[in-house]
Amino acid sequence: MKLAVVSAGLSLPSSTRLLADRLTSALVDRVPEVEVEVIELRDLAVDIANNLVTGFPASRLRAAIDAVTSADGLVAVSPIFTASYSGLFKSFFDVIDHDALAGKPVLIAATGGTARHSLALEHALRPMFAYLRAIVAPTAVYAASEDWGAEGLSERIERAASELAGLMGKEQPVRAQVDEVVPFEQQLAALRP
Amino acid sequence: MQFGIFTVSDVTTDPTTGRTPTEAERIKAMVTIALKAEEVGLDVFATGEHHNPPFVASSPTTMLGYIAARTERLILSTSTTLITTNDPVKIAEDFAMLQHLADGRVDLMMGRGNTGPVYPWFGKDIRDGIPLAIENYALLHRLWREPVVDWEGRFRTPLQGYTSTPAPLDGVPPFVWHGSIRSPEIAEQAAYYGDGFFANNIFWPKEHYQQLISLYRRRYAHYGHGLPEQAIVGLGGQVFMRRNSQDAVREFRPYFDNAPVYGHGPSLEEFMAETPLTVGSPDQVIERTLKFREYFGDYQRQLFLMDHAGLPLKTVLEQLDILGEEVVPVLRKEFAIGRPANVPDAPTHQSLLAQKG
Numbered sequence: 001m002k003l004a005v006v007s008a009g010l011s012l013p014s015s016t017r018l019l020a021d022r023l024t025s026a027l028v029d030r031v032p033e034v035e036v037e038v039i040e041l042r043d044l045a046v047d048i049a050n051n052l053v054t055g056f057p058a059s060r061l062r063a064a065i066d067a068v069t070s071a072d073g074l075v076a077v078s079p080i081f082t083a084s085y086s087g088l089f090k091s092f093f094d095v096i097d098h099d100a101l102a103g104k105p106v107l108i109a110a111t112g113g114t115a116r117h118s119l120a121l122e123h124a125l126r127p128m129f130a131y132l133r134a135i136v137a138p139t140a141v142y143a144a145s146e147d148w149g150a151e152g153l154s155e156r157i158e159r160a161a162s163e164l165a166g167l168m169g170k171e172q173p174v175r176a177q178v179d180e181v182v183p184f185e186q187q188l189a190a191l192r193p
Numbered sequence: 194m195q196f197g198i199f200t201v202s203d204v205t206t207d208p209t210t211g212r213t214p215t216e217a218e219r220i221k222a223m224v225t226i227a228l229k230a231e232e233v234g235l236d237v238f239a240t241g242e243h244h245n246p247p248f249v250a251s252s253p254t255t256m257l258g259y260i261a262a263r264t265e266r267l268i269l270s271t272s273t274t275l276i277t278t279n280d281p282v283k284i285a286e287d288f289a290m291l292q293h294l295a296d297g298r299v300d301l302m303m304g305r306g307n308t309g310p311v312y313p314w315f316g317k318d319i320r321d322g323i324p325l326a327i328e329n330y331a332l333l334h335r336l337w338r339e340p341v342v343d344w345e346g347r348f349r350t351p352l353q354g355y356t357s358t359p360a361p362l363d364g365v366p367p368f369v370w371h372g373s374i375r376s377p378e379i380a381e382q383a384a385y386y387g388d389g390f391f392a393n394n395i396f397w398p399k400e401h402y403q404q405l406i407s408l409y410r411r412r413y414a415h416y417g418h419g420l421p422e423q424a425i426v427g428l429g430g431q432v433f434m435r436r437n438s439q440d441a442v443r444e445f446r447p448y449f450d451n452a453p454v455y456g457h458g459p460s461l462e463e464f465m466a467e468t469p470l471t472v473g474s475p476d477q478v479i480e481r482t483l484k485f486r487e488y489f490g491d492y493q494r495q496l497f498l499m500d501h502a503g504l505p506l507k508t509v510l511e512q513l514d515i516l517g518e519e520v521v522p523v524l525r526k527e528f529a530i531g532r533p534a535n536v537p538d539a540p541t542h543q544s545l546l547a548q549k550g
Contacts, residue, residue, distance in 0.1 A: 003331045053458030056397040058467050181377045181408060184327075184385035184416075193345050 001168065004071035005038045008078040008089035009111070015146075016111045019143045019157075020077040023109055026161030027075070031168065037067045041088050048088065051095040061095070069100040073107070074134070074167040076125070080112035084124040093128065102133040105167035109141040109158050112116060118142035137163035194528050195539050196521045197237025198513070199272035199429065199496040200228050202250030205503035208451040211461075213503075216249050222506045223250070226499070227260045227328040229510050232265040239270035239302065241402040244278075244311050248451070258337075261295035264327040268541065269295055270498065272391075272429075273304025273372045278315035278332070280349065285357040286338040292362040297542030302370040302391055303330060303428075305379070321328020321348065323378050330369075334386065337366035365549060368540045370427055374406060380405050384412030389425035389539065394453065395498060398467050399488050403427075406489050422535055427494035428485055431470050431501075434515045440471035444508075445472045452502035464545060482520075483527055491532050493539035495524070 009016030047061035078089035121140040139160040211360035227238040257269040345351040370389035385388040390409040392402040413424035435441035
């Protein structure tokens, strides 16, 4: 079983990555055999911008996309910028094929300077993954600066991880192969008046 | 194996001088480039078809007819002819006419066109892109093979007792390639008819085109046209050469950095590593191009994009000299080595006429 962790934090170290790591470790406690691959979007920022321009991912970005699309579960964590996910976070998911995450269990989480932005998870990240037909865990985890020293964050992390673990155990839909093609006779027949 | 060039006919400012050619200069330059292609021993010149600035090639058969009159040997082709927005009845007429004028030195490549706003200019809807490509080509295929056609379809008025004129030269329709950047449906269409399949092989990594070509080869065999390795494959490519590879990189970099499509994105070095673009010495171009056979199998036609991104005519003509004198002769020799006897050449008017008997 494989888990991909996407962190869109920009500073080093970042609280976004810290939250991603906490979520990951709570998931690993429940699914010890899981293989974890962490993708720091900061390292791929130029490749992601280039993909937007050229239409294809360079090899390092391709490997990251493959890790995400082939994983059994995804932890996706973004800082909240200007009332939404960061542009880098969105751009990464923009360059992934829009069918590639269908049926994928996803845990969404975000960090921010103030708790006033916590609903960005519900009005930005959750609809984005709904569009991608991913299965988003009911609990989304938001960590504002003050949460790191307060009670409650750990419980939310545990609850979200246990939901993701439950979703990852379920059977996922089989995706169509890229080179499957509708036989030409059928394509012609569909056009007959 | 055939070698040639294809142009997209872009009018682009030369980033090193800030000068933009006029449409007239660009159109005449394309003709000069085509004539040069024949002079340096290339086999094919193909022009794109576009109906929006910054492109000038809106009327390919007009241009190819003019080039036909001034050449002897060059095969005139397209890259691509829009099978979606052109009326197939007019394509049948135009290219049959061109065949007669050019004594059969004509083939063409079908493409869909990917510019949404162009479709309504010709009364079409881009959402019908694939169905238009399928229905229009099915009609075109009949118009070139049946003297009198009764036809009814979804996208144009029915035909009753219609005869396309002139009939194809010697009763042999022009050979057709189908070009696609991303659609398996088009690879399937090419396979169904036993037509050629052309992969532009420019913008993306080779793995992408490998998938499409291997699908085409498999389906070509499925439809009984021959073995997978006998399917008719064409590839694009883009190169820039100077004797010394550093000179090539230095001279081409501003054109690359400002090029339409991929400019202002990855570095030249990254793009060379990820796509088939080669900027360097003639030997490097030879080495890289010979690799295409390993990736895609023995193939029939190699076209290079040479005249884009604002490169001045003088430079393009120098490039064609290098291509014709130093690169293609070596490629011809090397591609012939170890090429299985059962792999056919690209069909020409003469070979199709002989086959017809």
